[in-house]
């Protein structure tokens with residue numbers, strides 16, 4: 509594929525002209541400098557841009573609240589009582605799930621804890637948790653505190669799988685071998701679908717199969733995978749998964765997160781869980797009885813009536829995603845990230861190393877560049893030229909061309925500036 513790329517602006521513009529998704533760029537608001545110039549925004553893996561429609565979706569709820577008060581629960585244009593259900597079908601398509609397997613609720617780390625309370629069921633012989641080395645700190649804290657909550661010492665009960673010496677990414681066959689060797693002591697395998705630092709996409713299907721072969725429960729944190737990769741959580745038989753919606757999904761800061769519980773667990777009412785009224789049988793919820801009766805499926809893990817304004821922003825974002833579909837989005841993403849890689853590699857032996865896998869199957873829309881020196885200064889100089897990407901200690905610049913709103917021309921302009929600075 510790289511063979512067909514050309515390193516010039518005219519080519520980038522041809523790619524944009526041939527891009528079936530090019531018009532979606534107009535549906536988003538780009539941050540601007542004081543002089544009115546739009547930034548080159550490559551941070552959609554951290555906070556996605558605002559869909560132009562988000563404001564109208566939220567204003568509708570403000571209006572219904574003003575005009576209807578409590579009656580809005582039933583009579584709002586999108587009744588609040590069942591508001592989260594407007595997101596169900598779209599979310600299911602997004603992650604490759606059945607509708608009853610998904611729900612939008614809470615935020616990511618909260619969902620991670622709620623689902624671990626149900627799915628991390630340690631016994632004396634089998635109580636360890638496996639994560640990838642250099643997992644996102646919140647996930648690291650979450651699993652450590654779950655271990656401690658159950659009386660185990662993270663120093664012995666938390667297994668953190670590192671890459672081979674001298675490598676940045678984990679090899680799937682090494683993960684499989686590790687699970688085959690240690691699996692009998694592992695209660696829960698809890699990896700990121702895409703590692704936030706390296707941008708590596710894990711082979712979730714193979715890892716799930718390897719885990720199940722050893723009797724482990726397998727969950728994924730899809731913070732960097734949802735809206736980025738084509739997912740098939742149901743077919744892969746993943747036990748549970750969680751993700752946030754403010755990164756690739758563009759639902760705004762603190763957006764409502766998602767969770768997935770596989771069908772085969774959704775009707776297992778013996779699973780221990782924390783309960784709240786929104787997870788209770790909808791028919792009898794307002795009879796206000798004392799006995800909790802869990803809803804089947806992922807909805808049965810809900811606790812509270814949800815924040816409607818945030819859900820409205822999520823609807824605005826998900827309506828766009830659903831219109832585009834992950835197949836078309838991923839096809840563009842592979843080209844766009846491939847073009848970024850091609851341009852960066854034009855002149856090798858620069859002051860950086862791409863640590864994201866070179867195989868498109870093992871990455872999403874992000875390239876992580878390990879800076880050999882002066883990385884932070886370089887990032888500051890990029891910012892001074894209207895380029896927004898981000899820094900991760902100790903030496904990483906992450907660049908994420910989001911296929912929904914970034915163009916080939918932007919990727920070209922980014923590399924022109926970046927290569928001048930390194």
Ligand SMILES: *Cc1c(COP(=O)(O)O)cnc(C)c1O
Pocket residue numbers: 615616617618644646647700704729731732752
């Ligand atoms: C972004 C991200 C988080 C953030 O957690 P919140 O609960 O949404 O604040 C957690 N884990 C991973 C892997 C992430 O990428």
